[in-house]
Amino acid sequence: MSTIKDxxxxxGLSVATISKYLNGGNVLPENRKLLEKAVKKLDxxxxHIARGLKTRKSLTVGVLIPRLNNIFYSTLISHIEIALSAAGYSTIICAYQDDPDTELARLDFLLGKGVDGLLFIPLGxxxxxxxxxxxxxxPVVMVDRTFEGIECDAVLxxxxxxxxxxxxxxSQNGHRRIGVILGPEGVYTADxxxxxxxxxxxxxxxxxxxELIQRGNYGIDSGRSCMEKFLSMKNRPSAVFVTNYEMTIGAIIAxxxxxxxxxDEVSIIGFDNLELAQTIKPPLTIVTQRLNKIAVEAVKLLLDRLRGNSGDNVTVKKFSTELIVRDSVKRI
Amino acid sequence: MSTIKDxxxxxGLSVATISKYLNGGNVLPENRKLLEKAVKKLDxxxxHIARGLKTRKSLTVGVLIPRLNNIFYSTLISHIEIALSAAGYSTIICAYQDDPDTELARLDFLLGKGVDGLLFIPLGxxxxxxxxxxxxxxPVVMVDRTFEGIECDAVLxxxxxxxxxxxxxxSQNGHRRIGVILGPEGVYTADxxxxxxxxxxxxxxxxxxxELIQRGNYGIDSGRSCMEKFLSMKNRPSAVFVTNYEMTIGAIIAxxxxxxxxxDEVSIIGFDNLELAQTIKPPLTIVTQRLNKIAVEAVKLLLDRLRGNSGDNVTVKKFSTELIVRDSVKRI
DNA sequence: CTATTAAGCCTAAACGTTTAGCTCTATTAT
DNA sequence: ATAATAGAGCTAAACGTTTAGGCTTAATAG
Known part of the structure; x- marks a missing residue:
């Protein structure tokens, strides 16, 4: 592996000149040619480690999330990774498995690694x-969830x-008894x-x-059992709104x-996953989050901080969700 | 931020002694105490960047995968990340969006970043x-797919x-016309x-x-259309085997x-996702891959290489899949 | 023709570690 | 009592870059 010294x-030039060249500085045309040749020849x-030591930048962003084996988070991360890599940053991903101690440990780990910035979906x-x-x-940007009452950039x-x-x-469609299947109490989005x-x-x-408010844990089974509770009520809700993808699957299965x-018997509005909702029978009316926009905005906010062109005050962006109307809600 | 020099x-000790202490070397008990205090006091x-420069190790592993927004990959990555972080490594994830040019570019990027090793699910x-x-x-370990005819550690x-x-x-259950919905030609697993x-x-x-062999692209819609082709045949298959999760969903929808x-009319065997198969009606007989074992073994293989305790010859591990029998296959 | 300026390059010191090789002291063996 | 050895610490160089500041040369202004 050849270095700048080689x-x-x-x-015959000095390392300073070469560094300048490598960073886009001006050199004589002849030298430029020479350098291009040398770079190629010596491969x-x-x-980046050496450079990082000097510049105190790692061009690396930490992404700290609850879990990775979940379509919501992985889709979000997917967009984040694409946006970050387009900006020349690499993405160190840490998952804390929904555990507060691990959350702290992984955060510590990331900071110790010298990431330039952090994208964080906090537990609580x-x-x-x-x-x-x-x-x-x-610099840190909260994504999807934030800390209550704390000054911090966030995209939600x-x-x-x-x-x-x-x-x-x-309600517009005539429903008065509306069941909702929520995530766990204490989780920002669910609250x-x-x-x-x-x-x-x-x-x-x-x-x-x-009783029209049921709490699941965002897993398939909990969606199913919550819906079963609704179905077992003497006076069922005429419509149920489910607030994440996995629980939507569970509810449908129930x-x-x-x-x-x-x-006809129960109207249902699901959440998130467009692909599934399109193919299910009947096509599902769903609420989708703008994951791509959220990811892109979060990365943009972070890069702005990293480049120092964001003022002192924090930015909190909220993206509206979208209601995609299909055939799972009956007008009554 | 305080350094070893501080x-x-x-x-009053020298940096060499402190470095030794920090790396678990022997120092006098009194000095140890002093150092512990100093570390705490000066926070x-x-x-790691400076250390990496000297030791030529980044304690970072690159993970290069086709896509991140896919439950199969993200589950695999989830296990990988857990195993790597338990070993003190961080995980840089790069997705190449199923595109060969991007694959090359991201690989180059990762190598440039100075990762110590690589876990790689190659495109082709x-x-x-x-x-x-x-x-x-x-050092690189191939995961899930490998290059044909090339000497390289792999876990499949x-x-x-x-x-x-x-x-x-x-066949044991009496089926003779068995349809299969495969992934794209040229993809290692599909082949x-x-x-x-x-x-x-x-x-x-x-x-x-x-015609009993249909090729999808591993997406929901393709699973659906492949199954529809089977259903439209004058002489339908009595059983269909679908070879990934998304296409299984699509097939069920069809x-x-x-x-x-x-x-009763068509038997079906799905793939991968346990959670869904358990909750669907009827419970699905499925083939599952041992993603956890694959991930753990891949990480183990890589760490062995990194630590230099694997010989010259490559290791290729194949994990058997598991057939979980439920109620979607009829004995005829 | 001289003074000023700018471009291009160089020297050398940093960044925060690790590590080879040395010194000093204290212990053990003879 | 002396020699040998081990333990603990130290010095200084190195890892591969960047960058401030200075030098040289050529171009421009007066």
Whole structure:
């Protein structure tokens, strides 16, 4: 592996000149030619570690997420990775397996690795994580979830609006008893959606019965059992809104097992996965998040920080969700 | 950010001693105490970049995969990330979006980043990639797919056996017309499964009709259209074997739309995703790959190489797949 | 024709570690 | 008592870059 010094020897130029050349500086045309030749001949490749030591940049961004074996996160990461790599950054991914201790450990690990910045989907409101972050002074952008009451760049879905508008849409279609299958209490997105739902219940005069709110754990089975609870009620909801992909699958399965006709017996609005919703029978009305936009915006925000062209005040962006109307909601 | 030098100043010891201490070497008990105190007081954190420059190790492994927005890959990566991080390595993930040019570019990028080793799910048989790899001298372990006829550590599923045994199982259950929905020609796994299937056709005297072999692109829609082709045949297959998760979903949807009863009218064997297969109706008989074992073994192989305790000859491990029998195959 | 400026290049010091090889002290063997 | 040895620490060079500041040469202004 040849270094800048080898090139210096080969060309007779100094390392400083070569460094300048490599970084796009001006050199005499003849030298430029010479250098191009030398680089090719010696198969020179920049040592990014050495450069990083000097410049204090690693051109690496850490991405800290709850889990990787989940289509929502992996899709998000997919977009993030594409955007980051287009900007010349590499992506170190750490998953903390939904565990707060691991979350802290992996955060520490990433900071120790010298990442230039961080994209973070936090578990909850672990103040330890936040302390570590502020102490480290590494720019961070929260994605999908954020810490309540803390000054930090963030890119989120409008979860409140998603739930509010979905309930509103169902209300417009004549539904008054609207079940919702939410994620676990304490999880940022689930709490926001909860608030949106309850606000809609008030604003649209929906049936406020507490059993209409079911809590799952974002897994397939929990979606199924929540839906089964709805089905076993003496007074079933006429429509159910499910708030993530896996639970949507589970809910559909419960309906199939119960031989419940969609949307004649129960209307349903699912979440996220477009591909599945298109192919299922009947085509599912769903709420989708703009994952691509979220990812791109988060990366943009982070790069702005890294390049120092974002002011002192933090930016919080919320992307609206989209209601894709198909055939799983009945007008009553 | 304090450095080893600051600690030297603080303790009066030399940087060499401190380095030794930090790397687990022996120091006098009193000095050890002093150093512990200093590290805490000055909040010292190792600069891995500087260390990497000197040791020529980055403690970073590159993972190069076709795509990230796919449950198969992301599950695999999830296990890989867990295993690597347990060994103190960080994981740089690059996805090449199923594109050969991008594959080469990302490989180049990773090698330039100075990863210590590489886990690689290659697209096909791009010799350019292989040249780059051998030139770089970076240890690499192929995962899930490998280059034909090339000496390289690899950890694979027994794709041939998976297809062969699945067809065998269907044959045992009295099926002679067995449809298979394969991935694209030229993709390593798809080709192996193809061979396993055709071998089974010969060995078990199955119906050798070419239309019983359909090729999808591993996406939901293609699974659906392949299954629809089967359903539109005058002489339908009595059983269909689908060779990945997404196409399995698509195939099921096609059956539902066609109001085809599983397994009474068509038997089906799906692939991979346990969670879905358990919850679907009827519970699906599926072939699963041992993703966890594959990931762990691949990481082990790579770490062995990195630590220099693997001989000169390459290791290729094949993990058998598992047939999980449920209710989607009819005995006829 | 001289003074000024700019371009291009160079020297040398850094960045934060590791490590070979040396010194000093204390212990053990003879 | 002396020689040999081991343990602990130190010095200084190295890893491959970047970069401030200085030097030389040529171009431009007066």
């Amino acid at each position: 090139i210096a020897k080969y060309t 020179y490749r920049m040592n 409101s672990s103040s330890k994580c936040f302390n570590l972050l502020t102490a480290s002074n590494v 879905s409008d979860n409140f609006g998603a739930a509010y508008n979905t309930a509103g849409y169902l 926001e959606r909860h608030q949106g739902y309850t606000q809609a219940v008030r604003d649209f005069n929906l049936d406020p019965e507490p 309906l199939e097992y119960g031989n419940i006709k969609i949307p | 600690i030297a100043k603080y303790t 010292y954190r190792m600069n 048989s791009s010799s350019k990639c292989f040249n780059l790899l051998t030139a770089s001298n970076v 599923s027994d794709n041939f056996g998976a297809a062969y045994n699945t067809a065998g199982y269907l 192996e499964r193809h061979q396993g299937y055709t071998q089974a056709v010969r060995d078990f005297n199955l119906d050798p009709e070419p 059956l539902e739309y066609g109001n085809i009863k599983i397994p």
